[in-house]
Amino acid sequence: MEELNQLGQQAKSAAQTLALLSTSEKNNVLEQMANALIEKSHIILAANDQDLAKAQENGISEVMQDRLRLNEERVHALADGLRQVAALSDPIGEVEKMWVNEDGLRIGKQRVPLGVIGMIFESRPNVTTDAASLCFKTGNAVILRGGKEAFHSNLALVNIMQETLEKNHLPKGAIQLVHDTTRASSTAMMKLTDYLDVLIPRGGAGLIRTVKEQATVPIIETGTGNCHVYVHQDADLEMAKNIVVNAKTQRPSVCNAMETLVVHEDVLAEFLPMVEQALAFWHVELRADERALPFLKNAIPATEADWGTEFLDYILAIKTVDHLEEAILHINRYNTKHSESIITNDYMASQKFLQQIDAAVVYINASTRFTDGFVFGFGAEIGISTQKLHARGPMGLAELTSTKYIVYGEGQVRG
């Protein structure tokens, strides 16, 4: 596709310039971009109005409209986001380790940018400034392919950031938006092997699946989370209840929310009524297996499909197990390798769960909701990787970098 090849060339060329910028040059530009967003918020809001008008015309849900909506306060939040990225320490140039080999060569492993990063994302315009700032801070060029619903908002944001780049004599190719929002541009991006060093999709399970099946560029899978909390027989049930309530209801639409409660049979009778009562406030629909049903007043029977579903809603599946091993087997079979938690005071059980569960993040006695780059202390998050290559779990600035070996010699040749 012509547009993407052109964006790819410009991004690759810009990446060479970005890789050599000093930290203070990058931070300075990010601060200027933040100021520009606020100065030109009227332009952003006018563009956002266009998107919102179209959304209403198309009868898009109120929830989706809210995700799309910007106002003065939200534009300030976008600008603050850029300033926060400016304040983060810059991983580029850092030499992780350096040693002298047998030949007397001094070999160092130095952090460098990845090069050109592609992002495919859905409706929220804040991803545009978040992704652009994180990529810029790490010396990467970025090609953004946002959803058509947010096109005018995204375009306004990218235009303002590009104006700041130009004022600083930096190439516009550093931050670019794909104008074609048809499926064709998304597919072309997945095959842009000449230009993209990595493609990061952010969106629903459908998008992730399509990218995984079709992309020939390197990708980082993000975000689908079929997360479990397992309540072991000896759990502090009050603690377990609080964690289940938090993991299920604090923000049910996000990937680190819990979808299935796994319960040891010994505590069914005591624990399930506690959980049902606590979750009633949020009208959580309970879908329980045969053994759990008798202990619940308003549950419906769970189906096989429920074990593998990321509800992202006030719905909770409940699975009974005879022992820890069965809990581990169930979770490893149905999870999406995101976040899993055991509630127990049994040391051996906690260790076994920690080591045997295959997921990006495994918790003992804590809510799955903590899986987040900010909460982990990274100061940023470009997404949560659920694959094993390159990055796993919350991705901060370091995950947007690669390394190169730098070798200092004194004339050595290989014998």
Added chain:
Amino acid sequence: MEELNQLGQQAKSAAQTLALLSTSEKNNVLEQMANALIEKSHIILAANDQDLAKAQENGISEVMQDRLRLNEERVHALADGLRQVAALSDPIGEVEKMWVNEDGLRIGKQRVPLGVIGMIFESRPNVTTDAASLCFKTGNAVILRGGKEAFHSNLALVNIMQETLEKNHLPKGAIQLVHDTTRASSTAMMKLTDYLDVLIPRGGAGLIRTVKEQATVPIIETGTGNCHVYVHQDADLEMAKNIVVNAKTQRPSVCNAMETLVVHEDVLAEFLPMVEQALAFWHVELRADERALPFLKNAIPATEADWGTEFLDYILAIKTVDHLEEAILHINRYNTKHSESIITNDYMASQKFLQQIDAAVVYINASTRFTDGFVFGFGAEIGISTQKLHARGPMGLAELTSTKYIVYGEGQVRG
């Protein structure tokens, strides 16, 4: 493809067992495998004879036959390779860092296996035992798809390793060979997204290109090396000559051999005759640009295609530049991001080259031939990555691992 789906399922199941083995269990099995290879060397050599007979029948070159050939000494080398892998320290389980976040959660980043690794490789049977042992040591299941020329040899080696696995009550799915050696199995492997966590192709530029264009599983590109040595105006020319001779002739068929000499115009007259004389011993064919030609007796004119060619032979392209910046531009344009070296005593020039060259390994005053996992001190090498995601440069055991976050809580919920 039926065969690959079956191998994939078995590998995925085996990977769960492998991930939990202790280091001593793994080392013990590797030692037993080494012993078994030697005890059953007659079976391996008989199988190798079949492959060699077929190679002769098909008129395959003597060089290729030599790559394929095994004998008692070489079988001992394979066994020694397994023992060396057993002796390496095991990265699995290592917690790279651990910290306490604001919520009081103790968060650790622990090394875990990748899961299932696929390898597509060409004729050399030693890749079979190398790859199998490195994957086994890191708790990964491996699916090996070797070239049809070495099929009987590979099968004998894998059978012996599987027998050792079975004796130790370990699943054969840990180390498997694809029996179908048609192109179809290779293509199917590139699309095996349900089972493969990563696919590592090892072979010529054609194989790498095909994998890069077709694979939808995560890959690590390896091995193509269009490497340069740049001789700056102030270089110690005696040192430069030794490095050029080493980088070009010590083993011209490998990826870290030099293909193009880049020379500053100021030293053309003095340096090129020195190089020509030194390389004459190996009958190196020189292909020089217009400005270099007058200083060489037996060179032929270089074409545009020569700048982008990995000769893997006694051929050297020679490019003249006016200044360092032109050298950097030329190298970044034509290189395969493998290994590049500058010969200079100018501090500022050396720093600029080190930072601005985009390659897995950048040298000052040393031969490109040092790019190698053993030379770097990793004790092993599964390949040399020329991509930026996950691993770059020589890959040892650590590059065959992923991480997971382990989080110790005391009932924390997200506010």
